[in-house]
Amino acid sequence: MEYLSEPDWRKIQGEIRFPAVLKPHDGSAWEHVYEVNSIEDAEKIYDALKDRHILMLQEKILYTDYYRAYCLNKKEVLFVKYEPAPYGLGRYVHANLNPIRGLTSKLRSWTLKLNRRIDFDFNSVEWCIDKNGKPYMIDAFNEVPDIDKNIFPDEEYQWLVDHFAKLVRDKLKSREKNRIL
Numbered sequence: 001m002e003y004l005s006e007p008d009w010r011k012i013q014g015e016i017r018f019p020a021v022l023k024p025h026d027g028s029a030w031e032h033v034y035e036v037n038s039i040e041d042a043e044k045i046y047d048a049l050k051d052r053h054i055l056m057l058q059e060k061i062l063y064t065d066y067y068r069a070y071c072l073n074k075k076e077v078l079f080v081k082y083e084p085a086p087y088g089l090g091r092y093v094h095a096n097l098n099p100i101r102g103l104t105s106k107l108r109s110w111t112l113k114l115n116r117r118i119d120f121d122f123n124s125v126e127w128c129i130d131k132n133g134k135p136y137m138i139d140a141f142n143e144v145p146d147i148d149k150n151i152f153p154d155e156e157y158q159w160l161v162d163h164f165a166k167l168v169r170d171k172l173k174s175r176e177k178n179r180i181l
Contacts, residue, residue, distance in 0.1 A: 024053040030086040063128035
């Protein structure tokens with residue numbers, strides 16, 4: 001059974017608005033991330049990268065707020081405000097959740113549901129919020145997220161370290177089996 005196939009560019013053109021972002025589904029640090037302004041641009045870049053990456057095309061969202069939701073053990077979620085920038089120059093700031101106060105329980109629920117379905121014990125899900133308060137999941141498959149003490153707010157860094165250590169201790173004591181890759 002074939003799970004991946006060549007894109008139907010005509011169909012995609014009817015479903016997505018441009019500008020859009022073409023990127024590897026499992027990328028990091030903005031490597032091989034391209035803004036495309038037409039289906040022809042997307043097709044050309046796709047053809048150049050398809051043998052090395054599984055790619056995804058997303059409509060570019062003009063956001064007002066951006067958060068990484070760190071999910072641990074499919075039970076706990078920590079939101080960290082993130083200011084994305086290419087080449088690892090993004091910055092984390094203390095998570096002021098006031099801008100998403102009405103959304104946090106929904107985003108938390110969606111983040112937990114996703115991680116239970118994909119069976120990740122540790123993952124970060126990136127959420128951006130547009131000017132109308134509508135959330136968009138931008139990245140969802142980051143089971144080895146960067147957690148650099150030098151660029152993380154102290155409180156959030158310590159929470160992640162403590163909760164990750166607890167996750168490891170709990171897994172060591174448990175008979176639970178992880179998914180087979």
